[in-house]
Amino acid sequence: MTRVVEGKNIVRDYHVGGGLFTGPRTVHAVKGVSFNVDKGKTLAIVGESGSGKSTLARIITLIDPATAGELFIDGKKVDIARGGLTREMRRKVQIVFQNPYGSLNPRQKIGDVLGEPLLINTDRSAADRRDLAMKMLKKVGLGHEHYNRYPHMFSGGQRQRIAIARALMLNPSLLVLDEPVSALDLSVQAQVLNLLADLQDEFQLTYVFISHDLSVVRYIADDVMVMYLGEAVEYGSREEVFADPKHSYTKTLFAATPRADVASIKARLAKKKAA
């Protein structure tokens, strides 16, 4: 089993410059988090706003450098603060953002959206790029007729498919999904989750899946990491974490998740009657 990404004690501090009346201070966004993901597996990172999960995503995606700690991608140590980024490294990690309405350029045709990563990172010809884009459209469940359309002509679910297609254009070894379904309707969410599962099977993709929705995480993840205030308070296989949460925050999170099964509705109604 090859290890695609590994983080050791990753720390990220942000220095917030002082204003007129306040001194500068340091925000510890991520405080020493370690993790690893094997090829073809999914690691889910769960936490609420301010827990540092998106900062960690930025570090894994090589957008932001870590303040301390080591990040290995495909076994190679990466430090973008020193040494910068090669084309090759940039190709290896891709990201899909939460809001498909905001992450596509409204003035760019879908064909150009998909061709752009190739244009920037490879030396392929225009005909090649077009070919590859057409193939990718098929893979994510869209058709050739969509090539010349603009983002506003698509629904939210279709746009998220396009965002996923764009991320896959460079055959990345790791795909970071930052809340990819939380802006979508329930039925569309199911389609996109199915697509992600199919693509993972087909290309042996590795996912880092960031979410605050535990029911989605339970469905898609192999390993789960729960973050709280910059720390990984719980990290283990899906079965371990869901069957036996150890940390009190994880338990709070589970208790807060609304339950849609008949038994809990019965319990609630009985309680209401008694009150």
Place this chain on the structure above:
Amino acid sequence: MSLLEIKNLTVSFDTAAGPFMAVQGIDLSIEPREVLAIVGESGSGKSVSMLAVMGLLPNTATVKADRMAFDGVDLLKLSPSERRKIIGKDISMIFQEPIASLNPCFTAGFQIEEVLRFHMGMDRAQRRARAIELMKLVGIADPELRLSSFPHQMSGGQCQRIMIAIAIACNPKLLIADEPTTALDVTIQKQILDLLVSLQAKYGMGLIMITHNMGVVAETADRVIVQYKGRKMEEADVLSLFESPKSNYTRALLSALPENAVGDRLPTVSEVMFEPAPSGARA
């Protein structure tokens, strides 16, 4: 008598491509002290029908109904100024984006007191006392201090609490909550839902929860209406809806919940559902 009674409500919007029917013949009624959930995906018309009740739709919308009565008053015949006396007082609404629905230029205290001044005619000291009382009620720490906080100085959860305080300021008979927790974290969501349900029970309000989250429905509702493309698909009490859903669409929605997944794939609504669109639904 029902608190709110709507018969055959139709809302259409004038667009460049002709009228667009957002709501087609919805019947709805809610009793005092009842929690009704309206569930549906985006475009199902669930918000539009409630905005029609509030009279908050833009000029391009045409609202038609056989009957739309609140507490015996026919809402269709009211003049705008008469309607304003009811809206915000006897019927009030909470919206999805708490930070966006508060006015960034005014303090939380001012915005709560504004309602009290307009509808209750209280003097300054009474307003202040009531605002502090309301803030305590919705669980805001240090209410005296928070009166002079601006929306940007508070978290999303706190802003939503302020919105709830404004909504319940005049002891409304009906509270409409339009996706009140969608923008919030799960743990905060739980707190806000608990708060809404406890306030509803305490003051005997009718509560309409508009949501797309089946979990929220299961945790709060007495009765549920499922909407799809402007039509009512099903109406049932909460237990029978989850135990034995009658319409295909509800069944499809429930099976698309990740927690109900059997095996590796999630059934999607279009797979489970009628293809083509259900009889009567908008194409």
